[in-house]
Amino acid sequence: MRSSIALALSTLAATALGTSYENRTLDEIHQAALKEGDVVTLWHGGDEKTQQDRLKKAFEERFPGITLNVTVDLSKYHDGRLDDQLANKNVYVDSIILQTLHDYPRWKDEGALLNYKPRNFANVASEFKDPEGAYYGYAILGWSTSWNTVKYNGSLADFSDALLPELKDKLIFTYPNDDDAVLYAFDLVVKKLSVKWFDALIAQNPTWVRGSATPGDQLALSNTSYVASFASGGSSGPNKNTSRPTDAPFVTWPQTAAILKDAPHPEGAKLLHNYILSDEWQFARTGWTVRTDAPADFPNIFEEKNTNVTNFLPWMLDRPNVERIRFWYETRLGTAQGISPLDDDL
Structure with a gap:
């Protein structure tokens, strides 16, 4: 009885705040989506046009008659274009999934986001x-060390391994001043291993x-001479190995949707967001998940050593500090x- 009363009170409070709780099935939302048109437009952060092809294919196969019009671009560029839409009162994007976590609280304060809780919202970790319900993480992203096992038959687990003499002229990195998540990754390493490490890396x-x-x-x-990289993503392959560093923290964060x-x-948009938080999508492949009710064989991001998945947001919110580090x-x-x-x- 107490739980029923609590749920009723919670629902009343959410209604007063303008939050919508979803209680329909995916198939029911699908039918509602078909009535409003045959497309949903998503802007997704990333740096390869094909990075969300898997999501597009799975969504369109699962929900016939709906096209997922997904555009992948660097989150920082999506942000500016979205701000233009908001300023001109000409919003034509339905959904955003971005790395730029610091902008979500601002967009919420501006009244730009829909307060909406998909069916599995309660199972998303509160930290995300x-x-x-204005925004929520849908996937845990993280970067590790990577190396080509054909070109290097040893192990390159740690950031300090980048200084091995045999790797001179054979390392490849993303400019930290061009991507905030990469910037954060280097900031963590330099704070742990010192500026001397970065000078030696140069x-x-x-x-x-x-x-x-x-x-x-x-x-x-x-056909390249590159052997290893640190704090980056990219494609997997039979000749590529990865490892999580132990000598300095590595980056993880919840890629966030609204x-x-x-x-x-x-x-x-509601159909898309319910789908990406559903068992069908979240548990299709074993790995980190934003949900707290994952099967037992899924790793728990909060138990991972040497990373703090919640620290990226406060770091991103301190824009003066981010700009100082960037420059x-x-x-x-x-x-x-x-x-x-x-x-x-590529």
């Missing part, structure tokens, strides 16, 4: 969600590129050079 003559996935993609190629309050296809690296590396990672065909 706005209590009123002496290794690494190659610096744009795009967090570019180093990993390059490592998987057989529905625009003025979304032209709100039912389609510290820029004075040493110069401005980020090279074509957009969206156009590098």
